[in-house]
Amino acid sequence: AQTVTQSQPEMSVQEAETVTLSCTYDTSENNYYLFWYKQPPSRQMILVIRQEAYKQQNATENRFSVNFQKAAKSFSLKISDSQLGDTAMYFCAFMKHGAGSYQLTFGKGTKLSVIP
Amino acid sequence: NAGVMQNPRHLVRRRGQEARLRCSPMKGHSHVYWYRQLPEEGLKFMVYLQKENIIDESGMPKERFSAEFPKEGPSILRIQQVVRGDSAAYFCASSLDYSYEQYFGPGTRLTVT
Numbered sequence: 001a002q003t004v005t006q007s008q009p010e011m012s013v014q015e016a017e018t019v020t021l022s023c024t025y026d027t028s029e030n031n032y033y034l035f036w037y038k039q040p041p042s043r044q045m046i047l048v049i050r051q052e053a054y055k056q057q058n059a060t061e062n063r064f065s066v067n068f069q070k071a072a073k074s075f076s077l078k079i080s081d082s083q084l085g086d087t088a089m090y091f092c093a094f095m096k097h098g099a100g101s102y103q104l105t106f107g108k109g110t111k112l113s114v115i116p
Numbered sequence: 117n118a119g120v121m122q123n124p125r126h127l128v129r130r131r132g133q134e135a136r137l138r139c140s141p142m143k144g145h146s147h148v149y150w151y152r153q154l155p156e157e158g159l160k161f162m163v164y165l166q167k168e169n170i171i172d173e174s175g176m177p178k179e180r181f182s183a184e185f186p187k188e189g190p191s192i193l194r195i196q197q198v199v200r201g202d203s204a205a206y207f208c209a210s211s212l213d214y215s216y217e218q219y220f221g222p223g224t225r226l227t228v229t
Binding site: 004033037042043044045046047050091093095097100101102103104105106107108109 | 149160172175207217219220
């Protein structure tokens with residue numbers, strides 16, 4: 001079974017600054033996907049960024065980028081130029097590739113507060 | 117293009133009653149997933165369905181919980197004889213055939229009194 005660990009229950013960052021959220025995972029699989037989801041106070045789950053394990057290049061989406069270290073099973077999220085709208089819960093998630101099921105395994109989340 | 121729709125958004129049930137949660141996937145999506153989020157926790161997978169088939173129910177409690185995704189109409193998550201521990205937010209997600217991208221609905225918050 002896969003596990004996802006987010007070791008920072010809460011974090012805060014000043015507006016316009018950069019923050020990094022940590023995520024580690026445990027799996028015996030070689031092919032998989034990793035995701036970061038954002039859950040604002042509205043509780044809607046929003047996909048922020050995804051990474052395919054077979055790709056060495058780190059994924060980037062505008063102000064969001066990841067540092068994917070496959071050997072270390074680490075998948076951190078960096079948010080640059082933080083904005084007030086980035087205030088939310090952030091969940092790291094894992095999905096096995098193939099195997100007939102596409103269930104996501106989530107960490108417990110990190111609550112990020114962006115301070116004006 | 118409407119996203120994933122869930123209703124009701126809030127549902128209050130007394131212990132012992134039945135709860136029915138509905139999920140309409142995005143247009144063109146034929147795969148539906150249900151997740152449960154307990155307070156202060158991440159989402160936990162419950163069940164994965166395709167039209168008229170349950171593909172993976174490894175996360176479903178063995179009793180009182182059932183899910184369906186009929187040929188016509190929304191997917192339904194049914195909880196019989198609810199207990200206080202069933203109070204949670206229930207999220208539905210949908211995807212295209214065999215896609216790793218899941219799009220989430222706004223969730224249904226179930227409160228059992």
